[in-house]
Amino acid sequence: MVCTKNTENNNLPRRQVLNIPAVVYGKTSAQLKEQYGVNELVLMNCNENPLGSSPLAIKAIQEEALNINRYPESGSSDLRQKLANHYGIEREMVLCSNGGDNIITTLMQTFLDEGDELVVGHPSFFVYGHTSGIMGAKLIKVPLKDYTYDLAAILQAVTPKTKMVIICNPNNPTSTILRQKEVDEFIAVLPQDCLVVFDEAYREFVEDKNYPDSLKYVKEDKNVLIIRTFSKLYGLAGLRIGYCLAPQKVMTYMARVVETFPVNRLAQVAAMAALDDKNFVTKVKAANALGKAYLIDELAKLGMKTAPAYANFIFTDTGMDSIKLVKDLEKRGILIRPAVSWGFPTCVRISIGTQAENEKLVKAIQEIKDEI
Ligand SMILES: Cc1ncc(COP(=O)(O)O)c(C=O)c1O
Known part of the structure; x- marks a missing residue:
């Protein structure tokens, strides 16, 4: 039997795929907790709903x-x-x-x-x-x-x-x-x-x-x-x-x-x-509005300016090296997103958390600023 198919480069993907970097998967929550030595993570980095799901x-x-x-x-x-x-x-x-x-x-x-x-x-x-x-x-x-x-x-x-x-x-x-x-x-x-x-x-x-x-x-x-x-x-x-x-x-x-x-x-x-879950929707919107106003105000007191914010996250110019700030927060188990890769080296994106999480974040940023 003879097969005439040329097997050279047989496993190459479509041409366009060659230009695309592989997706980089983040660490699991368990790995992050171990890495930072914390029992709980404050996840303010993915714009998720901090109040859970509709019951x-x-x-x-x-x-x-x-x-x-x-x-x-x-x-x-x-x-x-x-x-x-x-x-x-x-x-x-x-x-x-x-x-x-x-x-x-x-x-x-x-x-x-x-x-x-x-x-x-x-x-x-x-x-x-x-x-x-x-x-x-x-x-x-x-x-x-x-x-x-x-x-x-x-x-x-x-x-x-x-x-x-x-x-x-x-x-x-x-x-x-x-x-x-x-x-x-x-x-x-x-x-x-x-x-x-x-x-x-x-x-x-x-x-x-x-x-x-x-x-x-x-x-x-x-x-x-x-x-x-x-x-x-x-x-x-x-x-x-x-x-x-x-x-x-x-x-x-x-x-x-x-x-x-x-x-x-x-x-x-x-x-x-x-x-159909009108109660949950009302609760989430109210908590988001309050949390957002709280964070914008408290960060302003720390000299940080936030862009007009309409979603469940804010984009804030911290005036600091955002990579360092994000790393210092991670050591405390708090996750937010640095905006360096988006071309804003001093900015961060912060998802609105529960009131307790928002307060924990503000307190941590205050401490980090005091350390400088
Ligand atoms: C702007 C925007 N569009 C679409 C999505 C996709 O959302 P999902 O795939 O979770 O429905 C996201 C998720 O973060 C988003 O930020």
Whole structure:
């Protein structure tokens, strides 16, 4: 027998993958506790929900646990219908997936070809660059202005090759927002064949009455897609459940690419229960608003200035070497994110914690400053 296949370079991946660094996994909580010699960690580095998860969601998971020998309902129909009713749109305009990250993957697999351009603000959510890179698309990073997406500069960056613009609102890592009027003006002048993606992972925390109603664009059949998640407000980050809302002309293509079983059984029932959990939602929003105001005030007393913050995290200029500050906090078991890799060497991103955690952080920063 003769095999004519040339086996040279047989195990090389797609060309684009060669340019992508491997994902670096963080240490486990147990490893970190051992490393810092602490019993408890204060996790203020991942924008998670410090109050736990919706109790209704937990109850729904417990009840559904007996059915996990069965595959999940593949189209998440009940959850999609519930979300569709919630937003007053058709079920076909909702797609559920394994977290907002997985929506981004499906979105980019659907729309980005090699050589297409994707325009985003910088710094913004790192996943945009990673996933578009895998597709071979060109990422155009437009610097933020005053920590905020700069729509005028984004328009300047749009070329005939621009396939997609992502607006992260509130922006991760800066927690700033764009408002209705400026977004309306932007949508009006952007070429219509350019897909506008609103990443609204943190939208439920925003209290500003001029925050854009992006759903309006979906209902008007504009070329838009909105990303939302159950990870933040509802405290279901560990379950991995997110969704997107878009007109049918966009969804018709997404539906060709999405995995067969992207959302597991437990996540589907938990998300439906969480949507009804008004008590939890009210409690989380109130605690977040109080915690955020407390942290901004206390850090200001320490001479640190925070960018206008609308999400469940703040972006603060500490005036110090942020890597050193973060390391000193880690020694006390407190985790926050330095902004060095985002181009802000003295800034940090801090997720709002419980009141006790917020107080512990402020006290620790005070001590570290006193030591200098
Ligand atoms: C801006 C933004 N979009 C999307 C996501 C994805 O969220 P998840 O995959 O947990 O639903 C995150 C997570 O941190 C985020 O910060």
